Amino acid sequence: xRWLPRSWRQFWSTLDGRLYHFLVDVRPWIGWFAVGTMVFTxxxxxxxxxxxxxxxxxxxxxxxxxxxxxxxxxxxxxxxxASILYLWQRSRLWDIFARCAAEIGFLFTTLTLVTGMLWxxxxxGAFWTWDARLTTTLILWFIYGGYxxxxxxxxxxxxxxxxxxxxxxxxxxxxxxxxMSVLWWxxxxxxxxxxxxxxxGGGLPTSMLVTLLVSLSSFTLVFVYLLIQRVWQxxxxxxxxxxxxxxxxxxxxxxxxxxxx
Amino acid sequence: xxxxxxxxxxxxxxxxxxxRRVESLATMTVFAGxxxxxxxxxxDPTPADLARVGPGALWASILFAxxxxxxxxxxxxxxxxxxxxxxxxxxxxxxxxxxxxAGGTLFLLALEALLVPAAATLYRLDLGGRWxxxxxxxxxxxxxxxxxxxxxxxxxxxxxxSQLLLPVLLFPLSVPLLLAGIExxxxxxxxxxxxxxxxxxxxxxFDVLFGTVCTMAFGTVIEE
Numbered sequence: 001x002r003w004l005p006r007s008w009r010q011f012w013s014t015l016d017g018r019l020y021h022f023l024v025d026v027r028p029w030i031g032w033f034a035v036g037t038m039v040f041t042x043x044x045x046x047x048x049x050x051x052x053x054x055x056x057x058x059x060x061x062x063x064x065x066x067x068x069x070x071x072x073x074x075x076x077x078x079x080x081x082a083s084i085l086y087l088w089q090r091s092r093l094w095d096i097f098a099r100c101a102a103e104i105g106f107l108f109t110t111l112t113l114v115t116g117m118l119w120x121x122x123x124x125g126a127f128w129t130w131d132a133r134l135t136t137t138l139i140l141w142f143i144y145g146g147y148x149x150x151x152x153x154x155x156x157x158x159x160x161x162x163x164x165x166x167x168x169x170x171x172x173x174x175x176x177x178x179x180m181s182v183l184w185w186x187x188x189x190x191x192x193x194x195x196x197x198x199x200x201g202g203g204l205p206t207s208m209l210v211t212l213l214v215s216l217s218s219f220t221l222v223f224v225y226l227l228i229q230r231v232w233q234x235x236x237x238x239x240x241x242x243x244x245x246x247x248x249x250x251x252x253x254x255x256x257x258x259x260x261x
Numbered sequence: 262x263x264x265x266x267x268x269x270x271x272x273x274x275x276x277x278x279x280x281r282r283v284e285s286l287a288t289m290t291v292f293a294g295x296x297x298x299x300x301x302x303x304x305d306p307t308p309a310d311l312a313r314v315g316p317g318a319l320w321a322s323i324l325f326a327x328x329x330x331x332x333x334x335x336x337x338x339x340x341x342x343x344x345x346x347x348x349x350x351x352x353x354x355x356x357x358x359x360x361x362x363a364g365g366t367l368f369l370l371a372l373e374a375l376l377v378p379a380a381a382t383l384y385r386l387d388l389g390g391r392w393x394x395x396x397x398x399x400x401x402x403x404x405x406x407x408x409x410x411x412x413x414x415x416x417x418x419x420x421x422x423s424q425l426l427l428p429v430l431l432f433p434l435s436v437p438l439l440l441a442g443i444e445x446x447x448x449x450x451x452x453x454x455x456x457x458x459x460x461x462x463x464x465x466x467f468d469v470l471f472g473t474v475c476t477m478a479f480g481t482v483i484e485e
Contacts (some may be wrong), residue, residue, distance in 0.1 A: 097314045142433040154418035163419050166478045181437035181463060
Protein backbone atom coordinates (compact mmCIF):
# COMPACT_ATOMS: atom_id res chain seq x y z
CA UNK A 1 0.00 0.00 0.00
CA ARG A 2 3.04 2.16 -0.21
CA TRP A 3 1.90 3.65 -3.53
CA LEU A 4 -0.95 5.43 -1.76
CA PRO A 5 -0.43 9.19 -1.36
CA ARG A 6 0.83 10.23 2.01
CA SER A 7 -2.33 12.05 3.04
CA TRP A 8 -4.47 8.98 2.46
CA ARG A 9 -2.11 6.92 4.49
CA GLN A 10 -2.71 9.44 7.19
CA PHE A 11 -6.42 8.88 6.80
CA TRP A 12 -5.99 5.20 7.61
CA SER A 13 -3.52 6.01 10.33
CA THR A 14 -4.67 3.31 12.77
CA LEU A 15 -4.19 0.73 10.06
CA ASP A 16 -0.83 2.14 9.11
CA GLY A 17 1.09 1.80 12.33
CA ARG A 18 4.55 0.33 12.20
CA LEU A 19 3.35 -2.94 13.74
CA TYR A 20 0.76 -3.36 11.02
CA HIS A 21 3.31 -2.85 8.25
CA PHE A 22 5.76 -5.13 9.95
CA LEU A 23 3.14 -7.89 10.20
CA VAL A 24 2.07 -7.42 6.59
CA ASP A 25 5.71 -7.59 5.49
CA VAL A 26 6.57 -10.73 7.46
CA ARG A 27 3.24 -12.36 6.55
CA PRO A 28 4.72 -14.68 3.85
CA TRP A 29 7.37 -15.83 6.31
CA ILE A 30 4.74 -16.62 8.93
CA GLY A 31 2.83 -18.50 6.25
CA TRP A 32 5.75 -20.65 5.19
CA PHE A 33 6.79 -21.22 8.77
CA ALA A 34 3.22 -22.36 9.49
CA VAL A 35 3.40 -24.83 6.60
CA GLY A 36 6.72 -26.17 7.91
CA THR A 37 5.53 -26.65 11.48
CA MET A 38 2.31 -28.19 10.23
CA VAL A 39 4.25 -30.80 8.26
CA PHE A 40 6.38 -31.41 11.36
CA THR A 41 3.22 -31.74 13.49
CA UNK A 42 1.76 -34.34 11.18
CA UNK A 43 5.08 -36.17 11.24
CA UNK A 44 4.91 -36.31 15.02
CA UNK A 45 1.27 -37.31 15.05
CA UNK A 46 1.61 -40.16 12.56
CA UNK A 47 5.13 -41.46 13.15
CA UNK A 48 6.42 -40.41 16.54
CA UNK A 49 3.73 -40.27 19.19
CA UNK A 50 2.76 -43.75 20.46
CA UNK A 51 -0.60 -45.23 19.63
CA UNK A 52 -3.11 -44.80 22.42
CA UNK A 53 -3.86 -48.19 23.98
CA UNK A 54 -7.64 -48.10 24.17
CA UNK A 55 -8.75 -45.87 21.30
CA UNK A 56 -6.03 -46.63 18.73
CA UNK A 57 -5.87 -44.48 15.59
CA UNK A 58 -8.99 -42.37 16.14
CA UNK A 59 -7.27 -40.82 19.17
CA UNK A 60 -4.90 -38.99 16.80
CA UNK A 61 -7.75 -36.64 15.86
CA UNK A 62 -7.22 -35.20 19.36
CA UNK A 63 -4.10 -33.36 18.09
CA UNK A 64 -6.20 -31.50 15.52
CA UNK A 65 -9.42 -31.24 17.46
CA UNK A 66 -8.11 -29.68 20.69
CA UNK A 67 -5.99 -26.90 19.09
CA UNK A 68 -8.90 -26.05 16.76
CA UNK A 69 -11.26 -25.76 19.72
CA UNK A 70 -8.85 -23.60 21.74
CA UNK A 71 -8.22 -21.29 18.79
CA UNK A 72 -11.93 -21.06 18.00
CA UNK A 73 -12.60 -19.82 21.52
CA UNK A 74 -9.57 -17.50 21.30
CA UNK A 75 -10.93 -16.04 18.07
CA UNK A 76 -14.29 -15.26 19.68
CA UNK A 77 -12.47 -13.70 22.61
CA UNK A 78 -10.65 -11.50 20.07
CA UNK A 79 -13.98 -10.55 18.48
CA UNK A 80 -15.19 -9.49 21.93
CA UNK A 81 -12.10 -7.39 22.71
CA ALA A 82 -11.97 -5.83 19.22
CA SER A 83 -15.69 -5.00 19.42
CA ILE A 84 -15.21 -3.16 22.71
CA LEU A 85 -12.19 -1.32 21.29
CA TYR A 86 -14.16 -0.40 18.17
CA LEU A 87 -17.04 1.09 20.15
CA TRP A 88 -14.55 2.93 22.31
CA GLN A 89 -12.06 4.25 19.73
CA ARG A 90 -14.09 4.00 16.50
CA SER A 91 -10.99 3.04 14.56
CA ARG A 92 -11.54 1.08 11.35
CA LEU A 93 -8.83 -1.37 12.37
CA TRP A 94 -10.92 -2.86 15.20
CA ASP A 95 -13.98 -3.24 13.03
CA ILE A 96 -12.01 -5.08 10.35
CA PHE A 97 -10.16 -7.08 12.99
CA ALA A 98 -13.39 -8.18 14.72
CA ARG A 99 -14.91 -9.28 11.44
CA CYS A 100 -11.85 -11.24 10.33
CA ALA A 101 -11.44 -12.88 13.74
CA ALA A 102 -15.09 -13.93 13.60
CA GLU A 103 -14.61 -15.47 10.16
CA ILE A 104 -11.56 -17.44 11.25
CA GLY A 105 -13.22 -18.41 14.53
CA PHE A 106 -16.17 -19.71 12.54
CA LEU A 107 -13.77 -21.72 10.38
CA PHE A 108 -12.03 -23.24 13.40
CA THR A 109 -15.35 -24.00 15.11
CA THR A 110 -16.40 -25.85 11.98
CA LEU A 111 -13.12 -27.75 12.08
CA THR A 112 -13.67 -28.56 15.76
CA LEU A 113 -17.17 -29.87 15.12
CA VAL A 114 -16.16 -31.92 12.09
CA THR A 115 -13.09 -33.52 13.71
CA GLY A 116 -15.13 -34.14 16.86
CA MET A 117 -17.77 -35.95 14.85
CA LEU A 118 -15.18 -38.04 13.02
CA TRP A 119 -13.77 -39.07 16.39
CA UNK A 120 -17.18 -39.65 17.96
CA UNK A 121 -18.27 -42.14 15.30
CA UNK A 122 -15.73 -44.88 16.16
CA UNK A 123 -15.41 -44.05 19.89
CA UNK A 124 -18.94 -43.14 20.97
CA GLY A 125 -20.59 -45.05 18.14
CA ALA A 126 -22.36 -41.93 16.87
CA PHE A 127 -21.35 -38.80 14.99
CA TRP A 128 -23.22 -36.61 17.42
CA THR A 129 -24.39 -36.73 21.02
CA TRP A 130 -26.19 -33.91 22.80
CA ASP A 131 -23.44 -33.50 25.35
CA ALA A 132 -22.92 -30.13 27.06
CA ARG A 133 -19.69 -29.14 25.32
CA LEU A 134 -20.81 -30.33 21.90
CA THR A 135 -24.06 -28.45 22.27
CA THR A 136 -22.33 -25.26 23.45
CA THR A 137 -19.90 -25.42 20.53
CA LEU A 138 -22.77 -25.92 18.09
CA ILE A 139 -24.63 -22.94 19.57
CA LEU A 140 -21.42 -20.92 19.34
CA TRP A 141 -21.19 -21.87 15.67
CA PHE A 142 -24.72 -20.56 15.15
CA ILE A 143 -24.09 -17.33 17.08
CA TYR A 144 -21.06 -16.38 15.00
CA GLY A 145 -22.68 -17.65 11.81
CA GLY A 146 -25.48 -15.20 12.58
CA TYR A 147 -22.92 -12.48 13.31
CA UNK A 148 -21.33 -12.97 9.88
CA UNK A 149 -24.75 -13.10 8.19
CA UNK A 150 -25.69 -9.86 9.91
CA UNK A 151 -22.66 -8.19 8.38
CA UNK A 152 -23.37 -9.74 5.00
CA UNK A 153 -26.99 -8.50 4.96
CA UNK A 154 -26.17 -4.95 6.08
CA UNK A 155 -28.53 -2.37 4.65
CA UNK A 156 -26.55 0.02 2.40
CA UNK A 157 -25.55 3.06 4.40
CA UNK A 158 -26.10 1.45 7.81
CA UNK A 159 -23.11 1.63 10.14
CA UNK A 160 -23.03 -2.14 10.45
CA UNK A 161 -19.64 -2.19 12.17
CA UNK A 162 -21.09 -0.50 15.23
CA UNK A 163 -24.13 -2.78 15.33
CA UNK A 164 -22.03 -5.89 14.76
CA UNK A 165 -19.75 -4.80 17.61
CA UNK A 166 -22.71 -4.74 20.00
CA UNK A 167 -23.80 -8.17 18.78
CA UNK A 168 -20.24 -9.47 19.16
CA UNK A 169 -20.18 -8.31 22.79
CA UNK A 170 -23.62 -9.66 23.68
CA UNK A 171 -22.89 -12.96 21.95
CA UNK A 172 -19.70 -13.45 23.90
CA UNK A 173 -21.33 -12.51 27.23
CA UNK A 174 -23.97 -15.14 26.57
CA UNK A 175 -21.51 -17.99 26.00
CA UNK A 176 -20.78 -18.78 29.69
CA UNK A 177 -24.49 -18.69 30.52
CA UNK A 178 -25.30 -20.94 27.59
CA UNK A 179 -22.56 -23.31 28.67
CA MET A 180 -23.83 -23.40 32.25
CA SER A 181 -27.42 -24.00 31.21
CA VAL A 182 -26.44 -26.76 28.81
CA LEU A 183 -24.16 -28.26 31.47
CA TRP A 184 -27.10 -28.52 33.85
CA TRP A 185 -28.99 -30.10 31.05
CA UNK A 186 -26.49 -32.96 30.46
CA UNK A 187 -22.86 -33.93 30.05
CA UNK A 188 -20.88 -36.74 28.37
CA UNK A 189 -17.75 -35.19 26.80
CA UNK A 190 -14.43 -36.58 28.11
CA UNK A 191 -13.22 -34.48 31.03
CA UNK A 192 -10.36 -32.06 30.27
CA UNK A 193 -7.00 -33.85 30.35
CA UNK A 194 -4.68 -30.86 29.88
CA UNK A 195 -6.09 -27.82 31.66
CA UNK A 196 -6.35 -29.36 35.11
CA UNK A 197 -5.49 -26.74 37.67
CA UNK A 198 -3.79 -28.75 40.41
CA UNK A 199 -1.76 -30.81 37.93
CA UNK A 200 -1.21 -28.96 34.63
CA GLY A 201 -0.73 -31.38 31.78
CA GLY A 202 -0.86 -34.22 34.28
CA GLY A 203 -3.51 -36.32 32.61
CA LEU A 204 -1.39 -36.94 29.51
CA PRO A 205 1.84 -38.89 28.89
CA THR A 206 4.77 -36.57 28.01
CA SER A 207 5.00 -37.63 24.34
CA MET A 208 1.32 -36.87 23.80
CA LEU A 209 1.58 -33.54 25.61
CA VAL A 210 4.61 -32.55 23.48
CA THR A 211 2.78 -33.48 20.28
CA LEU A 212 -0.25 -31.53 21.40
CA LEU A 213 1.81 -28.44 22.20
CA VAL A 214 3.66 -28.62 18.86
CA SER A 215 0.34 -29.02 17.12
CA LEU A 216 -1.09 -26.09 19.05
CA SER A 217 1.87 -23.90 17.97
CA SER A 218 1.51 -24.79 14.31
CA PHE A 219 -2.26 -24.23 14.40
CA THR A 220 -1.66 -20.89 16.11
CA LEU A 221 0.74 -19.91 13.33
CA VAL A 222 -1.86 -20.78 10.70
CA PHE A 223 -4.40 -18.80 12.71
CA VAL A 224 -2.14 -15.75 12.94
CA TYR A 225 -1.27 -15.97 9.25
CA LEU A 226 -4.92 -16.17 8.20
CA LEU A 227 -5.82 -13.28 10.48
CA ILE A 228 -3.12 -10.96 9.10
CA GLN A 229 -3.99 -11.99 5.57
CA ARG A 230 -7.70 -11.31 6.02
CA VAL A 231 -7.15 -7.96 7.78
CA TRP A 232 -4.80 -6.91 4.99
CA GLN A 233 -7.31 -7.97 2.32
CA UNK A 234 -10.19 -6.16 3.96
CA UNK A 235 -8.15 -3.03 4.43
CA UNK A 236 -6.96 -3.10 0.83
CA UNK A 237 -10.56 -3.53 -0.33
CA UNK A 238 -11.66 -0.54 1.75
CA UNK A 239 -8.81 1.56 0.41
CA UNK A 240 -9.75 0.63 -3.15
CA UNK A 241 -13.35 1.63 -2.49
CA UNK A 242 -12.18 4.94 -1.15
CA UNK A 243 -9.90 5.54 -4.12
CA UNK A 244 -12.71 4.70 -6.51
CA UNK A 245 -15.07 7.22 -4.91
CA UNK A 246 -12.33 9.82 -4.96
CA UNK A 247 -11.44 9.21 -8.59
CA UNK A 248 -15.11 9.35 -9.46
CA UNK A 249 -15.45 12.66 -7.70
CA UNK A 250 -12.36 14.29 -9.25
CA UNK A 251 -13.39 12.92 -12.63
CA UNK A 252 -16.83 14.45 -12.35
CA UNK A 253 -15.38 17.72 -11.05
CA UNK A 254 -12.96 17.89 -13.97
CA UNK A 255 -15.71 17.27 -16.48
CA UNK A 256 -17.98 19.92 -14.99
CA UNK A 257 -15.12 22.35 -15.03
CA UNK A 258 -14.42 21.59 -18.70
CA UNK A 259 -18.03 22.21 -19.59
CA UNK A 260 -18.05 25.60 -17.89
CA UNK A 261 -14.87 26.86 -19.50
CA UNK B 262 -42.84 7.33 38.11
CA UNK B 263 -42.27 10.52 36.19
CA UNK B 264 -38.80 9.37 35.13
CA UNK B 265 -40.43 6.46 33.34
CA UNK B 266 -43.12 8.60 31.73
CA UNK B 267 -41.63 8.36 28.20
CA UNK B 268 -41.37 4.58 28.45
CA UNK B 269 -44.96 4.38 29.71
CA UNK B 270 -46.10 6.63 26.86
CA UNK B 271 -44.52 4.28 24.32
CA UNK B 272 -46.03 1.28 26.07
CA UNK B 273 -49.47 2.91 26.06
CA UNK B 274 -49.14 3.71 22.37
CA UNK B 275 -48.15 0.12 21.54
CA UNK B 276 -50.99 -1.33 23.60
CA UNK B 277 -53.47 0.99 21.90
CA UNK B 278 -52.16 -0.02 18.48
CA UNK B 279 -52.45 -3.72 19.28
CA UNK B 280 -55.95 -3.36 20.73
CA ARG B 281 -57.13 -1.56 17.60
CA ARG B 282 -55.78 -4.32 15.42
CA VAL B 283 -56.36 -7.49 17.38
CA GLU B 284 -55.83 -9.44 14.15
CA SER B 285 -52.06 -9.41 14.44
CA LEU B 286 -51.97 -10.80 17.97
CA ALA B 287 -54.69 -13.27 17.00
CA THR B 288 -52.68 -14.42 13.98
CA MET B 289 -49.63 -14.94 16.19
CA THR B 290 -51.68 -17.01 18.60
CA VAL B 291 -53.00 -19.15 15.77
CA PHE B 292 -49.46 -19.56 14.46
CA ALA B 293 -48.23 -20.65 17.90
CA GLY B 294 -51.16 -23.07 18.14
CA UNK B 295 -50.13 -24.55 14.80
CA UNK B 296 -46.60 -25.13 16.09
CA UNK B 297 -48.13 -27.03 19.01
CA UNK B 298 -50.23 -29.01 16.53
CA UNK B 299 -47.18 -29.88 14.41
CA UNK B 300 -45.29 -31.15 17.46
CA UNK B 301 -48.12 -33.63 18.05
CA UNK B 302 -47.10 -35.30 14.77
CA UNK B 303 -43.46 -35.67 15.85
CA UNK B 304 -42.64 -39.33 16.37
CA ASP B 305 -46.26 -40.55 16.68
CA PRO B 306 -46.46 -39.94 20.45
CA THR B 307 -48.26 -42.16 22.93
CA PRO B 308 -50.03 -40.40 25.86
CA ALA B 309 -46.86 -40.81 27.95
CA ASP B 310 -44.75 -39.28 25.16
CA LEU B 311 -47.16 -36.37 24.93
CA ALA B 312 -46.37 -35.25 28.45
CA ARG B 313 -42.65 -35.44 27.63
CA VAL B 314 -42.90 -33.55 24.33
CA GLY B 315 -45.45 -31.05 25.67
CA PRO B 316 -43.21 -28.55 27.48
CA GLY B 317 -40.84 -28.45 24.50
CA ALA B 318 -43.72 -27.89 22.10
CA LEU B 319 -45.10 -25.10 24.28
CA TRP B 320 -41.78 -23.25 24.52
CA ALA B 321 -40.95 -23.78 20.85
CA SER B 322 -44.27 -22.22 19.90
CA ILE B 323 -43.61 -19.25 22.22
CA LEU B 324 -40.12 -18.85 20.76
CA PHE B 325 -41.31 -18.92 17.14
CA ALA B 326 -44.34 -16.71 17.66
CA UNK B 327 -42.22 -14.30 19.69
CA UNK B 328 -39.65 -13.95 16.91
CA UNK B 329 -42.45 -13.06 14.48
CA UNK B 330 -43.93 -10.60 16.94
CA UNK B 331 -40.73 -8.77 17.84
CA UNK B 332 -39.93 -8.22 14.18
CA UNK B 333 -43.44 -6.85 13.60
CA UNK B 334 -43.53 -4.63 16.65
CA UNK B 335 -40.29 -3.03 15.67
CA UNK B 336 -41.15 -2.76 11.97
CA UNK B 337 -44.18 -0.76 13.16
CA UNK B 338 -41.73 2.00 14.19
CA UNK B 339 -40.04 1.94 10.80
CA UNK B 340 -43.26 2.70 8.95
CA UNK B 341 -43.76 6.37 8.08
CA UNK B 342 -40.33 6.95 9.67
CA UNK B 343 -41.93 6.85 13.14
CA UNK B 344 -38.56 5.84 14.55
CA UNK B 345 -37.04 9.11 13.35
CA UNK B 346 -39.74 10.93 15.28
CA UNK B 347 -38.93 8.93 18.39
CA UNK B 348 -35.22 9.58 17.97
CA UNK B 349 -35.85 13.31 17.55
CA UNK B 350 -37.89 13.43 20.77
CA UNK B 351 -35.88 14.75 23.74
CA UNK B 352 -36.03 11.37 25.45
CA UNK B 353 -33.28 9.00 26.55
CA UNK B 354 -32.72 6.05 24.25
CA UNK B 355 -32.99 3.81 27.29
CA UNK B 356 -36.59 4.94 27.76
CA UNK B 357 -37.43 3.98 24.18
CA UNK B 358 -36.08 0.51 24.84
CA UNK B 359 -37.87 0.12 28.17
CA UNK B 360 -41.15 1.06 26.53
CA UNK B 361 -40.75 -1.37 23.63
CA UNK B 362 -39.48 -4.09 25.98
CA ALA B 363 -42.47 -3.71 28.30
CA GLY B 364 -44.80 -3.87 25.30
CA GLY B 365 -43.14 -7.01 23.95
CA THR B 366 -43.36 -8.67 27.35
CA LEU B 367 -47.03 -7.77 27.73
CA PHE B 368 -48.06 -9.04 24.28
CA LEU B 369 -46.12 -12.23 24.68
CA LEU B 370 -47.73 -12.83 28.08
CA ALA B 371 -51.16 -12.25 26.53
CA LEU B 372 -50.34 -14.86 23.91
CA GLU B 373 -49.12 -17.28 26.57
CA ALA B 374 -52.31 -16.83 28.58
CA LEU B 375 -54.12 -18.52 25.70
CA LEU B 376 -51.36 -20.88 24.70
CA VAL B 377 -50.50 -22.48 28.04
CA PRO B 378 -54.01 -23.79 28.81
CA ALA B 379 -54.28 -25.06 25.23
CA ALA B 380 -50.93 -26.87 25.41
CA ALA B 381 -51.72 -28.22 28.88
CA THR B 382 -54.99 -29.67 27.62
CA LEU B 383 -53.71 -31.06 24.34
CA TYR B 384 -50.54 -32.56 25.79
CA ARG B 385 -52.08 -33.60 29.13
CA LEU B 386 -49.55 -31.62 31.13
CA ASP B 387 -50.03 -31.98 34.85
CA LEU B 388 -48.25 -29.60 37.22
CA GLY B 389 -49.91 -31.02 40.30
CA GLY B 390 -51.56 -27.69 41.10
CA ARG B 391 -48.30 -25.67 41.08
CA TRP B 392 -49.65 -23.14 38.63
CA UNK B 393 -48.50 -20.06 40.50
CA UNK B 394 -44.90 -21.25 40.47
CA UNK B 395 -45.21 -22.05 36.77
CA UNK B 396 -46.64 -18.59 36.09
CA UNK B 397 -43.65 -17.05 37.88
CA UNK B 398 -41.24 -19.03 35.68
CA UNK B 399 -43.25 -18.11 32.57
CA UNK B 400 -43.11 -14.40 33.43
CA UNK B 401 -39.37 -14.39 34.24
CA UNK B 402 -38.48 -16.24 31.03
CA UNK B 403 -40.78 -14.03 28.95
CA UNK B 404 -39.21 -10.83 30.33
CA UNK B 405 -35.74 -12.02 29.31
CA UNK B 406 -36.87 -13.24 25.92
CA UNK B 407 -38.65 -9.95 25.22
CA UNK B 408 -35.49 -8.02 26.14
CA UNK B 409 -33.34 -9.98 23.67
CA UNK B 410 -36.13 -10.07 21.08
CA UNK B 411 -36.79 -6.32 21.16
CA UNK B 412 -33.08 -5.59 21.01
CA UNK B 413 -32.34 -7.93 18.12
CA UNK B 414 -35.40 -6.72 16.23
CA UNK B 415 -33.69 -3.32 16.24
CA UNK B 416 -30.45 -4.95 15.10
CA UNK B 417 -32.14 -6.97 12.34
CA UNK B 418 -34.00 -3.85 11.17
CA UNK B 419 -30.66 -2.49 9.98
CA UNK B 420 -30.34 -5.26 7.41
CA UNK B 421 -32.10 -6.07 4.17
CA UNK B 422 -33.41 -9.39 5.51
CA SER B 423 -34.76 -8.58 8.97
CA GLN B 424 -37.43 -11.30 9.06
CA LEU B 425 -34.86 -13.89 8.11
CA LEU B 426 -32.09 -12.69 10.37
CA LEU B 427 -33.98 -12.06 13.61
CA PRO B 428 -34.58 -15.75 14.46
CA VAL B 429 -31.04 -16.63 13.33
CA LEU B 430 -29.58 -14.11 15.78
CA LEU B 431 -32.15 -14.55 18.54
CA PHE B 432 -32.59 -18.32 18.93
CA PRO B 433 -28.99 -19.36 19.75
CA LEU B 434 -28.70 -16.61 22.35
CA SER B 435 -32.04 -17.58 23.91
CA VAL B 436 -31.03 -21.17 24.61
CA PRO B 437 -30.57 -20.62 28.39
CA LEU B 438 -34.10 -19.18 28.60
CA LEU B 439 -35.54 -22.01 26.55
CA LEU B 440 -33.84 -24.60 28.76
CA ALA B 441 -34.93 -22.77 31.92
CA GLY B 442 -38.52 -22.82 30.68
CA ILE B 443 -38.57 -26.47 29.67
CA GLU B 444 -36.44 -27.94 32.45
CA UNK B 445 -37.82 -25.66 35.15
CA UNK B 446 -41.36 -26.62 34.19
CA UNK B 447 -40.51 -30.29 34.20
CA UNK B 448 -38.81 -30.02 37.59
CA UNK B 449 -41.98 -28.38 38.85
CA UNK B 450 -44.15 -31.17 37.45
CA UNK B 451 -41.87 -33.76 39.05
CA UNK B 452 -41.98 -31.90 42.37
CA UNK B 453 -38.23 -31.14 42.44
CA UNK B 454 -38.35 -27.75 44.13
CA UNK B 455 -34.56 -27.34 44.26
CA UNK B 456 -34.11 -27.85 40.51
CA UNK B 457 -36.99 -25.50 39.82
CA UNK B 458 -35.38 -22.79 41.95
CA UNK B 459 -32.03 -23.26 40.13
CA UNK B 460 -33.64 -22.77 36.71
CA UNK B 461 -35.70 -19.84 37.92
CA UNK B 462 -32.52 -18.28 39.33
CA UNK B 463 -30.70 -18.80 36.03
CA UNK B 464 -33.52 -17.13 34.12
CA UNK B 465 -33.56 -14.26 36.62
CA UNK B 466 -29.80 -13.74 36.29
CA PHE B 467 -30.23 -13.78 32.51
CA ASP B 468 -32.97 -11.13 32.76
CA VAL B 469 -30.86 -8.85 34.92
CA LEU B 470 -27.71 -9.19 32.79
CA PHE B 471 -29.26 -8.90 29.35
CA GLY B 472 -31.97 -6.47 30.44
CA THR B 473 -29.19 -4.11 31.53
CA VAL B 474 -26.88 -4.73 28.57
CA CYS B 475 -29.64 -4.41 25.97
CA THR B 476 -31.02 -1.24 27.58
CA MET B 477 -27.57 0.30 27.57
CA ALA B 478 -26.65 -0.78 24.05
CA PHE B 479 -29.99 0.08 22.41
CA GLY B 480 -28.95 3.65 21.65
CA THR B 481 -25.83 2.46 19.84
CA VAL B 482 -27.94 0.27 17.59
CA ILE B 483 -30.81 2.55 16.61
CA GLU B 484 -28.92 5.78 16.02
CA GLU B 485 -28.26 6.62 12.40
